[in-house]
Amino acid sequence: MIPPMTDVPSRMDRVLDLLRDPPAEPDVSPGYLDLLGPSAKPSPSLAQSAMQSTFLPQIYERVWRPIGFNLAKGWPIGPDTATEHAMARDWLGLSHPGYAARPPATVLDVACGPGNVTRALAEGVGHDGLVIGLDASQTMLTRAVADTTQDVIRYVRGDAVDLPFNDESFDAVCCFGALYLFDDPWTALDGMTRVLKPGGHLIILTSRRPLPTARIASTLLRRTTGFTVFGDQEITRALTTRGYKSLKQRRYPLMQLVGASRP
Secondary structure: OOOOHHHOHHHHHHHHHOEOOOOOOOOOOOOOEEOOOOOOOOOOOHHHHHHOOOOHHHHHHHHHHHHHHHHHOOOOOOOOHHHHHHHHHHHOOOOOOOOOOOOOOEEEEEOOOOOHHHHHHHOOOOOOOEEEEEEOOHHHHHHHHHHOOOOOEEEEEOOOOOOOEOOOOEEEEEEEOOHHHOOOHHHHHHHHHHHEEEEEEEEEEEEOOOOHHHHHHHHHHHHHHOOOOOOOOHHHHHHHHOOOEEEEEEEOOOEEEEEEEOO
16 A cells, blocks of 8 residues: 555655645545545536446456457557556656666646556656646545555545646646546646646547547437547647647547647
């Protein structure tokens, strides 16, 4: 289990320093920094409810993600989870497990779920780095804390659409398997851009609509479940209009991986 935040004051201070409005009395009793508390919110969509359940975190890393995501990426032809994680580290300018020269980067994993990608990113960060996994789900974060041992990782419970961090705080931002769940994905993308340093790298793994004619079906899916299926050019166009450069895109049958750097 990851050491309590109070055991590492310097890293806890770094997390608090990154916040726009740090709490006077940080609540780290669950093993993560809770910025949401018990405040009431509108009922989540069907897709969001699944992510906040107590059942999904138990099977997410071993069943849900390797089977569901790999099939959506075209398994056995598409990349497996290990390859996907290696690509994320490459595109974000990080290093790889076991390499001596790993950057002391500050990395944000948006909507981190049970922390599987957060831990993979931490393998590419040096001892002086910091990887923050942010999610709104208490059940997901509880699982993340239980499964995490890397001392460079800290978890925060917060709003992924309205990120609680200062402008230009992170060297790299990652959002894997979550943008399609947000009520307002473009506002979420604006937030990721805001907290990313100039020259920093962004990577997004999200849904893909393989046929342009499937737009009507995608609209119905969005209305009934809250799940958005993005077209081939929607993410790249959104990044371009926000000034991103050096765009990369990998298209899979039902998913797409998009990376870029902020000028």
